[in-house]
Every structure is written in structure tokens, then in C-alpha cells.
Amino acid sequence: MAGPEFSPGARNLAAMELRIDREAVDASRALARAIVAPISDFIAAHSTVSVERAVARLLGVDGTGGDDVPIPNLVGERLGFERLSTGIARWLGAGVAETGAAPAEVAAKLIGGSLHAETLAGVPDGAARAALAPYVAGGLARLDERRRERKVLLARLPQAPPPLLYVIVASGNIFEDRTAALAAAEAGAQIIAVIRSTGQSLLDFVPYGPTTEGFGGTYATQANFRIVREALDEVSERLGRYVMLTNYASGLCMPEIAATAALERLDMLLNDSMYGILFRDINMKRTFVDQHFSRMLNARSGIIINTGEDNYLTTADAVEQAPAVLASQFINEEFAHRAGLPDEQIGLGDAYEIDPDREDGFLYQLAQAQLARQIFPRAPLKYMPPTKHMTGDIFKGHLIDAMFNLTSVTTKQTIHLCGMLTEAIHTPFLGDRVLSIENARYVMNTARHLGDEIEFKRGGIVERRAQEVLAGCRALLERVAEMGLMRAIEAGVFADVKRPADGGRGFEGVLERSPSYWNPFEEALSSPRAASFTGVTAS
Amino acid sequence: MAGPEFSPGARNLAAMELRIDREAVDASRALARAIVAPISDFIAAHSTVSVERAVARLLGVDGTGGDDVPIPNLVGERLGFERLSTGIARWLGAGVAETGAAPAEVAAKLIGGSLHAETLAGVPDGAARAALAPYVAGGLARLDERRRERKVLLARLPQAPPPLLYVIVASGNIFEDRTAALAAAEAGAQIIAVIRSTGQSLLDFVPYGPTTEGFGGTYATQANFRIVREALDEVSERLGRYVMLTNYASGLCMPEIAATAALERLDMLLNDSMYGILFRDINMKRTFVDQHFSRMLNARSGIIINTGEDNYLTTADAVEQAPAVLASQFINEEFAHRAGLPDEQIGLGDAYEIDPDREDGFLYQLAQAQLARQIFPRAPLKYMPPTKHMTGDIFKGHLIDAMFNLTSVTTKQTIHLCGMLTEAIHTPFLGDRVLSIENARYVMNTARHLGDEIEFKRGGIVERRAQEVLAGCRALLERVAEMGLMRAIEAGVFADVKRPADGGRGFEGVLERSPSYWNPFEEALSSPRAASFTGVTAS
Amino acid sequence: MSRVVKPYGDTLGDGKVQLSFTLPIDWSEAADEAARQLVAKMGFVDVAVAEGRRVASGFSFFVVYASSPTGVDVDAIGAPTAKAHVLSMEDVDGLIRERVGRKVSVAGACIGTDAHTVGIDAILNMKGYKGDYGLERYKEFVTYNLGSQIAVEDLVRFVKVNAIDAVLASQVVTQKGSDVTNFTALAELLEAEGLRERVILIAGGPRVTNLLANELGYDAGFGRGTLPSDVAAFIAQRMAEHSAA
Amino acid sequence: MSRVVKPYGDTLGDGKVQLSFTLPIDWSEAADEAARQLVAKMGFVDVAVAEGRRVASGFSFFVVYASSPTGVDVDAIGAPTAKAHVLSMEDVDGLIRERVGRKVSVAGACIGTDAHTVGIDAILNMKGYKGDYGLERYKEFVTYNLGSQIAVEDLVRFVKVNAIDAVLASQVVTQKGSDVTNFTALAELLEAEGLRERVILIAGGPRVTNLLANELGYDAGFGRGTLPSDVAAFIAQRMAEHSAA
Numbered sequence A, B: 001m002a003g004p005e006f007s008p009g010a011r012n013l014a015a016m017e018l019r020i021d022r023e024a025v026d027a028s029r030a031l032a033r034a035i036v037a038p039i040s041d042f043i044a045a046h047s048t049v050s051v052e053r054a055v056a057r058l059l060g061v062d063g064t065g066g067d068d069v070p071i072p073n074l075v076g077e078r079l080g081f082e083r084l085s086t087g088i089a090r091w092l093g094a095g096v097a098e099t100g101a102a103p104a105e106v107a108a109k110l111i112g113g114s115l116h117a118e119t120l121a122g123v124p125d126g127a128a129r130a131a132l133a134p135y136v137a138g139g140l141a142r143l144d145e146r147r148r149e150r151k152v153l154l155a156r157l158p159q160a161p162p163p164l165l166y167v168i169v170a171s172g173n174i175f176e177d178r179t180a181a182l183a184a185a186e187a188g189a190q191i192i193a194v195i196r197s198t199g200q201s202l203l204d205f206v207p208y209g210p211t212t213e214g215f216g217g218t219y220a221t222q223a224n225f226r227i228v229r230e231a232l233d234e235v236s237e238r239l240g241r242y243v244m245l246t247n248y249a250s251g252l253c254m255p256e257i258a259a260t261a262a263l264e265r266l267d268m269l270l271n272d273s274m275y276g277i278l279f280r281d282i283n284m285k286r287t288f289v290d291q292h293f294s295r296m297l298n299a300r301s302g303i304i305i306n307t308g309e310d311n312y313l314t315t316a317d318a319v320e321q322a323p324a325v326l327a328s329q330f331i332n333e334e335f336a337h338r339a340g341l342p343d344e345q346i347g348l349g350d351a352y353e354i355d356p357d358r359e360d361g362f363l364y365q366l367a368q369a370q371l372a373r374q375i376f377p378r379a380p381l382k383y384m385p386p387t388k389h390m391t392g393d394i395f396k397g398h399l400i401d402a403m404f405n406l407t408s409v410t411t412k413q414t415i416h417l418c419g420m421l422t423e424a425i426h427t428p429f430l431g432d433r434v435l436s437i438e439n440a441r442y443v444m445n446t447a448r449h450l451g452d453e454i455e456f457k458r459g460g461i462v463e464r465r466a467q468e469v470l471a472g473c474r475a476l477l478e479r480v481a482e483m484g485l486m487r488a489i490e491a492g493v494f495a496d497v498k499r500p501a502d503g504g505r506g507f508e509g510v511l512e513r514s515p516s517y518w519n520p521f522e523e524a525l526s527s528p529r530a531a532s533f534t535g536v537t538a539s
Numbered sequence C, D: 001m002s003r004v005v006k007p008y009g010d011t012l013g014d015g016k017v018q019l020s021f022t023l024p025i026d027w028s029e030a031a032d033e034a035a036r037q038l039v040a041k042m043g044f045v046d047v048a049v050a051e052g053r054r055v056a057s058g059f060s061f062f063v064v065y066a067s068s069p070t071g072v073d074v075d076a077i078g079a080p081t082a083k084a085h086v087l088s089m090e091d092v093d094g095l096i097r098e099r100v101g102r103k104v105s106v107a108g109a110c111i112g113t114d115a116h117t118v119g120i121d122a123i124l125n126m127k128g129y130k131g132d133y134g135l136e137r138y139k140e141f142v143t144y145n146l147g148s149q150i151a152v153e154d155l156v157r158f159v160k161v162n163a164i165d166a167v168l169a170s171q172v173v174t175q176k177g178s179d180v181t182n183f184t185a186l187a188e189l190l191e192a193e194g195l196r197e198r199v200i201l202i203a204g205g206p207r208v209t210n211l212l213a214n215e216l217g218y219d220a221g222f223g224r225g226t227l228p229s230d231v232a233a234f235i236a237q238r239m240a241e242h243s244a245a
């Protein structure tokens, strides 16, 4: 059921084809495969505390215990690394077999102390697995049910054609965020991102319940997901078009957030295979293992992932970083395919971050956006707005956003993050969001078919720039393939940041799988699909 | 000395050629010639009070008499229509012959009553002409001197390349206007238009001295011209680039304003062959005669005329009116050639007035702008900003202006009137003007070479639209040629306004030339050039 | 009952407002501080100067965000509109036929030196505005459109000679209060000529509000986005009342 | 001597200001009037609501132009800047060599949960900002860049252990006053640890002004567009004074 419910638009590329070196594209894909393959082997041999907690959540374990520590964390701690290395499912299954109670109760008993891990050690694996089987089936059924709901809603309440207008709400209070989300939807937003508080990505647990505080956003919690999802479902009915919801997975809890997002029918998740490593100093092994399982869950629940290439551009020069962005897109694509994500669910990122005062900067942006469009024709590309060069001059900023909007509609991007004229000042006000949506709607309407009307001069600035970026990307991937991805990151090849393989946050939560390791959901989700998809790109 | 000092830019058209029907273009030009020819005959047989007053001014007659009536008007009244029909020059010449005094003194004597027209009647034409000859030479010399000054300044203080950024100042007080003009120039403006008060175009005299009142602008007076010209000359030196000055000729005093503008070295003048008729209900015969002589003066003084086609678009639907705009451009071009204006001095008008909420409106604008660019390759096209659809939403307005700026740089327009985000609210504030100039500078820089980079799809929306406009224009001109221009205007063919041939303002000021009519400046200015220029277009 | 509201940024009651303005001083960090203090003196709090820069010698431009402690009671505001509950063209004609019993004569003009006729034309011409027919299209109106730049004297003379029922004056140029000046001149001259009581006097233009018009002694005022039918309905209902009385 | 200035529209002293804001009410003509009255209550005159429209159920957006009677005395404003008269990199190093006689240690961090390191990196990294070299490039500075999301406690411990001379704290996220909270926490903890006197304490970030920093008990504050050399010069001169004393 590979995301046919999404129509990232059978994009008409006929119009504005740039001549690019197809051989370089295929070579880059092959390189990405070579780069990711060894990481996959590492992933296959490891798990993390967050992966295991996600498994528990899918089995219905939720809630918090003493001083607000989430039950999944308490169970994990109670079992300890040793036992977790065989998989949390095995222990919960044993508990079910032993007590006949549901996994949630088993978890409670374990924490409460009325049930001891020692006693469960005796339960034979076979019995544990058998006992857990119905709950595993139940968990998968819930994911599939949410996905079916989305499919039905999308069929009945079709979205307006892409670029899909995406705005953030970030008041720091989930209830104000809900108000903001509804207003934005009415104004024409098709995707709402609820921004989480600074620092959440460094928490090794998922906060619980509705939250009304945070800086630059409020927490990503299952309750907050539900509050906004329900509000958006209502407004979707009222507007006659389905309004999507998204949040962030990246961080120390990628698998758990992927699980809760699936349960609350989020439609997209920020989920990058390297962002946490490079931009949050999260341990690379932890991130690689976490992103894989979280993406398997995304795949099954029909959630479109959004990758974070824009981050390369906010910290360094956008013109220089263009090849790195493309290289990262190839790597993200490969990791995604291996987790079973079809192209239609891979929202590769890019951003409009070239210095607005650079002559012909707009042509460079066109070149890069069109290049991505041609190299990833079926991917719902995620196009980020100008941010770094936005200043307190909201009038100039509004214009830079307009040129970004024009680039997006002309190159047929799919997921369009609306730029805010107040980007340099504050998280968006309700009025800012309206102005930014109106900006996109005006520009995209008045220039709707520009992309179908024009062709680029052969050998002109635009075409030469595209060639140059592609060549640079290939060279970069060759270097990485030689060194190996982990060594490359240690050496600071990406975004000029060096991260030691065994340093960074969350390394302690990486588990080597014991031979008897068992993760029933991974089993269920590693259908032939994953394989077949890597196949797809080969062809 | 046909305006080689201007570089409307040896525009590189290679890039973005639209395929248009060359035959239709030539046919339209031929039709324009056929339409204007009979009007030329009419013009040749008539003069107007304003033409005669302009002659007086060129001979040095200036100042005001009792209750502020300008001396040129007083002389005209004193002589009366009967005598004026032989040309005011003849009488001033006779006066000079009789008294040996300069024309200004002669005028004073005539008004004061110390000299009587009756006595002058006796002076033989030959004597009158001979006596006036040195003053005629002096008048022409002043015009040529101003032009030489401009030429030198432009060579020493070259302008930035087109589109030349043009802004208006309209505080209603010439001294605030000067402040505004200087600030605008520093911000990057290359042309300053001092807007005159509402209603001046209906005055049958040119106000005198510096003025600090008016609505929507202050009066066009020779003193006001000088005040701003001097300030701009200073700032031009400071900035190292020549800043141009412009005002309006159209109205009841086209020839006089052309004369004073020439004397104060204005660089451009709004001067349309039909605007006064259609949009100010000024008698058509008056306008035709006035525009011709005023344009002869513009030609000699190297002043670029700006025509007013934008007015068709502010009063009716811009998509429907496109053919009328093009037709008017052909007619204005023909009238201009007949007055001796070279293409380099003919700033034909167009405007960005298509409904911003119309899908693909931007493509229509591109089509029309590019069409004009190709049909009038050497003309310094004057591109007017969106005005009609501007609202109190300054944020949206700023974006519409941005798309206009993009169209202008892409189609290589020459004279670019910067749109104001506050267009719907008030005459521009100093800050509004800065934002609007920054808008143009940002967009034109970031998309500088877009026009050289793209080609339009054959048979696409843009190309089809251009064909359609051209065809419509040809059909319209055919109709007008059949009816004759005066009848066509009476029938309301242009802008849906009907104007009777002998109705409207200023008709009483139209004079049939007596056989002995004499206008020494007309004589001097009707060099073979005029002819040769109509020739040019034929080729 | 009262409901006081404040500007809304991203939280109810935060009072957030955006301001921009130019100051006639050269830019410096001190200029930013001057802008901050100025906005604070205006009564705002949490003043943040988001942008401050030189725009020309002697001039600086600022973009400021701040919170206003001021609120307004929205329930205390009577709807300040002259727009009667909407009537169709047929209803208007019907109303006039029944209650007035004769055709109603309407004269419109863009007065003073104002030449912006698009607005008044939108109200009077057949074609109308935004798909809403103009007064000329109504059976029961006899409409005269005097056009642009009509001196107040000429308009009043016309009203007298043609025994006009409703006088429609348009003003689009508002610089230096030219609109108020001309509107006032018209009202006073009608008064002086003893015609004021006899006519329904209506002002219109982008800056006109019904409140302003009333202050100037007009029966009604119509602003931005007025539809001809709004005006037609108002005239018909007033005429009906008059005849009733 | 005093020079009072007001906002400038197109005429000296006209006091023209542009405002925009959202009100939590549905749009209607009454809403426009509410906006007008609100701005009038704020103390503005000649209030013109240029735009008023519905943006969502329960919310309306307004663009307003008005005149403010308020002026500010620009001569009463001391330049609120910590930017010493500019010194070249050589001058700074020279000053330290001569007047301090030892290398100066500098520690910078983006404190709290703030991860916006671009700003502090611009000040510290070799590369610098806008062609102006960062502190690492100076011979006489020993620079430590602790990076992002550094807890105040960790920063203070580092300062103690390494006997740091100048502490540079960055805050870019300002929502809900998180910047002020973190800056204050740092100042207080240094105080508590008895380190405050020993160090030069500097705050920075897009919203920071020198005035604010001083209020928070910092030696200096640097905001938008700061260049590394501004900071280097300030530190060098303070160190020079200290050593002098």
C-alpha cells in the first residue's frame, strides 16, 4: 500500500528540462548505495533504548510514573541494557504469557515490582512470542487503520494541487497553537507544523500530556498531536480539503515519535538520517539505528518524511553548500529506501538561502530547485524558505519570500514552507502567517504556468550552474564512499562539523543485539518491500 | 544631434524573441501614418494661443502682470485672436523694429499701453522678421545650450543601466518635494517626476514662481523646475551619476511647458498626442496643434517624451485594452516622428495593470511588455507600475510591484516607474519611496539576466497572447483609418469616451493661420529631420 | 455588556502591533534607541526595534514591534454603515413605484478639481461594479452623470434647474483635506440656496465613512468597496420615508 | 540643547506612522471603526484605516496610517553602544601586550537550550564575520568556543577551572524572555561563585542592546550586525584598564 494516496503531482516535467548528465546521476545513486550498505549492516546488528521503548508503545505501553517519567522509560530502566539487548518485546511477551495480562499491565507490574524480570527469564522464547502475537497484530492494525483513515479523507477531501502550502505554529502553548493552526488552514495552509520547544531533541524521553510551555515552540507529545489533529480534522471537513499535520522526529527519540505520530495520524515527520548527528551532536550510531526503525514505521503508516538539508545552508554559504545538499539528498534517499519508504513518501529538503543581494541569485536558485526536481521526479520535494538572510526589514523580507514562491511554483516543488516576513524577529504571529500564505497564493497564481512556458537557454547560467552542482555532488560522494560514512563524519566532511563515532549524546543508549534479539514490528515491517525499493532506484 | 546622448540601452533582444507577425507590424505602422497624415494637414493650417505664448516665451517674454496673469497671456489678449492668427512673432518683431527694444520690453509696452498694436500693423513683415532674427537665434541657442549641458553631464556622470528607476514626488509643496527628490536620488532613483496639482492641465496659463500649495502635487512653474533641477544637479555630482528631472506637458499649455522645460533642462516630459482629449476633455483640435509644436521643441531640446497609454488601463480592463494601448503607441510614434523626434526620444507608455488575482496574469504582462520591446526596439519604453488594483494592503501591493519589477527587467524596459506599496492610500511618503526603490533594486539584481536566460515555448500562452494583441491592434487601427481619427474619437473608439470635434476645453484658443502666418521657431525646427524620421519607420 | 479587545500577535491579549516610520535624523545606534524611546513614549511596551537603517542623508527608517496596553470595547461600536439591508434591483424599483409614485432623479459628479471618475462611474453607469448594476440600469431612477472636475457651483445650479432628488458627490483625492473642503463647500452652498432640505445628499470615495459624511452634514457616506445597490437601496428607502412623512 | 523630532511622512513634523495588527474579532465595517478608535485611543490623530479584512473566523487584519503627536529629543540620547572607537587587530594585540602583558582568555557559548551558534561563531571563529576576523585569529587571545546548548552551570565551571578573563554568552531565541532568564541566571551564578568581579561579562544576540546588558549586570552587550573587532576592542580596553587599576 505504498502511499498512492499522495499525489505529489504527476509533475509535468516536459516544459523546463535542464540538460543534465544522466550518467553522473546514476553514478551518484550507486555511490549512495555503496556508502549506506555498511551502515545497514551495523544497524542490523544493533538496537537502541528508544527503539525498544517504541516497540513498547506500539504494544500499548504509555503514560507516566513517579515524577513524570514515561512508563516506557521506566520499563526500559527496570529491565536494564543486558535484557534489552534481546529486545523489550521478548520480556513483555514473557510477562503476558506468565500473567495473561496485557503488555501495559505487565509493564506496570514490572515497574511496581509485583512482577520480576528474573522470573520472566524462565519463560521460553516461543511462549513469549506466541503470547505477544495478538498485541503485535493489534499494534500494526492501529497503524494501518490510521493510514486507511487518511486515505479515505484524502479521497473525500482532496487537497489543492501542489506546491502544498506549509506553515509553522510555534507559540509555545498548544492551545494557542491550535487557534493559530485553524486560522492558517482557513487562510489556505495545507500543512501545519507544530514546532517543538528548543532542546526537546536532546531529551531521551517523550514528554507526556498537553503542554503550554516551551521556547520557540512547545513539546511534541502524543496528547498535543491529538489536540491539533482533532482540530484540523474538523476544519478539513469545513473547508472540504484535508489539512495535514506534521512535527519533528529527529533527536534522541526518533522511533518513539514515529510511533506516536503514527497512532495520532500525523501526515509527515521531519526525519533526517544525519541531522541529529551534525546539528545536535547526537551520537552517530544511535542516530543511524534510530532513523532506520523510525522510518520503517513511517513507511508502514504512510507518513511522508521530510529531510533537513536546509540546515547545511543556514550555517554556511548556500552557493558553496549546494553540492553537499544534493549529496545528502542521495544519502537520505538511500537510507529511506532501505527502510521501505517509496519515493512518494520521501520529502527531500532544499532551501532558498542564497544571498538576496547576489546578482542573478534567483537564477542559481532556479537551477538548484529544477535540478532536484529532475533527479527525484517522484519525491514530494520539501522546499524551505529564505531564513538566514531575512532581516528586521519585513518589507524586503516579504519580497525575498515572493521570489522563493516564484521559484517553487516554476520548478514544481511539492511541500512548500511559506516564508515569514518576520523570520528574523519572532516566531510567526497569526497575522504574519496570513500574509505569508497570501504571498504564496498570489505569486503562485499569477505565475501558475510559468514553468510550462519557458525553456532555459542551452549552456546558459542556469544550466551551467546545475551541471556544476551535480559534478560537485558526485565528487563529494566519491570521497565519502572512499572513507566510509562514519569516518567521513568524524573528519568533518559534512557541514564542517566533526563528530566522533563513539561521542555525542545518547551513545550509552546503543545496544548490541544478542543473537536471540527479537523485534516483532521490525520483522513485520521488513517485508520484501524494503529490498524491492532499493531495487527501484537501481533501475 | 538626435539624442545620441541617451543610451536607452542597445538592448540585447537576442535572448527572448517572441515570434510575431512582422507583416502585421509594418501594416500597423502604415495605418498609423495614414491616420495621422490628415491631422498633420490640419495642424499645418492652425495655431493656438498657447503655441503663440510659447513663441513669446522663447523670445524672452516672461513674468506676470496685474493679478498674477502671466505676461505672455496678457500680450496674447491685448493683441487678440485676429492679430494672433498671423503669429505673435510678427507683432513682437514689429515692436522690436519700431522701438529697438527687446521683445520682453515690447510686450510690456503693449500691455502698458505705451505701444499700440495698430501702430505696429504698419511695420512691413520683412522688417519685423529681420528685427526679430537675433532674438530667435538667441532662443534657439538657449535650447541648444541646455541640451549641450545635459550631454556633457551624462558623459561625465553616466547613469546606471536601464531600467531607469523613476519615482514621483508629490507633497504639494515644492520645497518638501526637493527634500524628497534628494532622498530618492540617494536611494537610487534615476529620474524624478515632480507631480503637479490636480486641475493644472485645465488652466490656460502657466502659473508663475515657486509654489507651496496644490492637491496631489504642486504647480508646474518655471521657478519650480529650476529649484528641483539645481538640487538634482548638486546631488548628481555627489552621486557621480546624472539624475533626470521630468514633469507634465499635457493639458492646455503643452507648448509653453515644453518651452519652459527646455529652458530649465528637464530631461523628459509627459507629452501624449491624445491624453488631454480623452482624459481631460480638452478640445481635440487644440490638443493636436499644441502637441505638435510642443514636441518640435522637445525634439530640439533633447527631451524624451513620455506618452500616456497607461491611462487606458486605469479606466478599463487591462486585458481587453491591450490592443488599444498598442494602437495608441503606433499613433504616438507617428505624431512624434512628424514633430522631428527620433526613436531614442519617444518614451512610449505601457502599464502593469492586469488583475493580480487572474491566473497567469504575469504571463500576459510578460507577453505585452516583450511585444512592445520588439516592436519599438529603439524607443525608451516607459513602463508604469500597477496602480488600479493596488489596495490598502501594502504587503500585497509590495508583491505586485515586485512582479512588475521582474517583468520590467526581464523584458528590458527603459524608463521604469517604481510602484508604491501605498499607491491606494496617499501620495508617496519619503519612506514609501525608499521601499519601492529597494524593491526594484532587489528584484532587478537577483534576476538581472533572466531575460537572457529563458526562451518562451513556441505556441505557448505568452506567444499566443502577443499574437492576439497585435492582431487586435491592427484591426483597431484599420477601423480608425476608415473613419478618420477625429471621427473615431467622436465615436468613442478610444477608451470608450466620446469627444465632439468642436467641444471640450480650449477650443476657443484654436486659431486658423492667416496666409501671412509666421512662427520663426517652427520654421527653424521643421528641418528635413521630421520628414526623414517618418522615413525611418517606413524602412 | 462590553467586550474589550487588544491587538493579537500569537497569544490572546498580547497587544502586539507592527509599526514603521521614518525619522528625520541620520542613522546610528543612538537613532535606534531614539526610535525605541519614541515608541515607548507613544505608550507601547516591550518595544523592539527590528530594523533601523539610513535611507538618505538626514533620514532613517525603522520597523518596530511592540505591545499596546490599549484595548477597545467592540460592543460599544454601533455599526457605522449606511448600507441598508440589501434590496434587489427589482425591490428598489418596486419600493419607489409604490411608496414614491414617481421616478427619482439622481445627479452625480466628481467635484472640485478631482478627476477620479472611476468610482462614481462604478455607482452610476449601467455596467456597475463587481457584477452589481449601476443606477442607470434601474427603471425608477433618472440618472445624470456630470463627470469629472465639476465645480460645486455648477453642480448646485444643475440640481436646482433639474429639481434633483439625490445628489452624489465623489472625492478621491484627499491630500491636505481637499475632500473635506469640497464636500463642505457643496453642503453649504446647497444650504445657502435653500436646497439642502429638498435633496438626499450623499458623499463617496475611498476615504469616506458614513460617520464622516454625517459630521459634514450629509445624509450618508459610502467608502471602499461600495456596490451600486447599496446606494440605490439607501436612496429608495429615504425617498420612501420622505413621501411617507 | 535639545532637538525634538517626530516621524516624517512627506512634510516635516507630520508625525506619520504606519501600523498593522490583527484583532480577535470577525470583520465588518464596525471592525474597521473599532480599529480606528483603538488607534485613536493609543494617542494617534488623523487615523485612516487603509485596509481592514477578515483573515479567519474570529480574526481581522488591519493596516492603518496615522499621525503621532509624540516627539523624542534626539540630543538627550547618549549613544548606547559598547563599540569602542575601532581598533585594528594589530592595535588590539599591541594594547594587550603592552598594557596587560599576558594573553587574555575568552570563553564563549550559546547558553541554555539555545542552539543558534552562528552568531557566537561569527565572533569567535578564525573566519569571523563580513570580512572581519574572529577572536581566534588574534595573537593575544586564547579562545574557547563551548558551542551550543551549554548549561549555565557547565559554563561557570569551565570559567572557574580555566581562569577565564572574558565570558561571552549568546542568546538568539528570545521567546517568553528566555534570553533574559538565561543571561540573568549566568550573572547570578558567577556572582554566587564569587567570579563576577574577576571576569568581563559580555552578552550578545540579535535582540541584545548595550543598555539591556548593563541592566542585567553585564559589562557590555552587542546586538545586530556586531563585528568581532568591536568585541575584541572592548575586551582589550577593559583588560587594559583593569591592569592599570
Ligand code: B12
Pocket (backbone or CB within 6 Å): B170, B195, B196, B197, B198, B199, B215, B216, B217, B279, B311, B314, B315, B387, B388, B389, B390, B391, B422, B423, B424, B425, B426, B427, B428, C108, C113, C114, C115, C116, C117, C118, C119, C120, C122, C123, C129, C168, C169, C170, C171, C172, C173, C174, C175, C202, C203, C204, C205, C206, C207, C222, C223, C224, C225, C226, C227, C231
Ligand atoms: C485610476 C487613478 C487615476 C486615473 C483616473 C482616471 C479616471 N478617469 O478616474 C488618472 C491616471 C487620470 C489619475 C490621475 C491622478 N491621480 Co490618481 N489614481 C488612480 C488610482 C490608481 C485608482 C483610483 C480608482 O479608479 N479606484 C477604483 C474605484 C472603483 O475605487 P474608488 O474610487 O474608491 O470608488 C469606490 C468607492 O470609493 C465608492 N465611491 C467613490 N466615489 C463615490 C461617490 C459616491 C456618491 C458613492 C456613493 C460612492 C463612491 O464606490 C466605488 C466603488 O466601490 C488611485 C490609486 C488607487 N489604487 O486607489 C490613484 C490616486 C487616487 N490618484 C492620486 C493622485 C494624486 C492623482 C494625480 C493628482 C497625480 C498622480 N499622483 O497620479 C492625478 C490627478 C488627477 C485629478 N485631477 O484628480 C492619489 C490620491 C492621493 C490622495 N489620497 O490624495 C492616488 C491615491 C494615487 C497615489 N497614491 O498617489 N489617477
Ligand code: B12
Pocket (backbone or CB within 6 Å): A170, A195, A196, A197, A198, A199, A215, A216, A217, A279, A311, A314, A315, A387, A388, A389, A390, A391, A422, A423, A424, A425, A426, A427, A428, D108, D113, D114, D115, D116, D117, D118, D119, D120, D122, D123, D129, D168, D169, D170, D171, D172, D173, D174, D175, D202, D203, D204, D205, D206, D207, D222, D223, D224, D225, D226, D227, D231
Ligand atoms: C540559522 C537559524 C537556525 C538554525 C541554527 C543553526 C546554528 N547552528 O546556529 C537551525 C535551523 C538549527 C534553527 C533552529 C531553530 N530555530 Co532558528 N533561526 C535561524 C535563523 C534563520 C538565523 C540565525 C542566524 O544564524 N543569524 C545570523 C547570525 C550571524 O546573526 P546573530 O545570531 O544575530 O549574531 C550576530 C549578533 O547578534 C551578534 N551576536 C550573537 N551572539 C553573540 C554573542 C556575543 C557574546 C556577542 C558579542 C555578539 C553576538 O553577533 C553576530 C554577528 O553580528 C533565525 C532567523 C533570522 N533570520 O534571524 C532563526 C530563529 C533565530 N530561530 C528561531 C527558532 C524559534 C528556532 C527553533 C526553536 C525552531 C524554529 N522555529 O526553527 C529551532 C530550535 C533551535 C534551538 N534549539 O535553539 C526563531 C527565534 C524566535 C525568537 N525570537 O525567540 C528565529 C528568529 C526564527 C523565527 N522567526 O522563528 N534556527
Ligand SMILES: Cc1ncc(COP(=O)(O)O)c(C=O)c1O
Pocket (backbone or CB within 6 Å): A196, A197, A198, A199, A200, A201, A248, A249, A250, A251, A270, A271, A272, A275, A280, A306, A307, A308, A311, D115
Ligand atoms: C531534520 C530536522 N529535524 C529536527 C529539527 C528541529 O530542531 P530541534 O532539534 O531543535 O528540535 C529541524 C529544524 O531545523 C530539522 O531540520
Ligand SMILES: Cc1ncc(COP(=O)(O)O)c(C=O)c1O
Pocket (backbone or CB within 6 Å): B196, B197, B198, B199, B200, B201, B248, B249, B250, B251, B270, B271, B272, B275, B280, B306, B307, B308, B311, C115
Ligand atoms: C500623458 C499624461 N499627461 C498628464 C498627466 C497628468 O494628469 P493631469 O492632467 O491631471 O495633470 C498624466 C497622468 O496620468 C498623463 O498620463
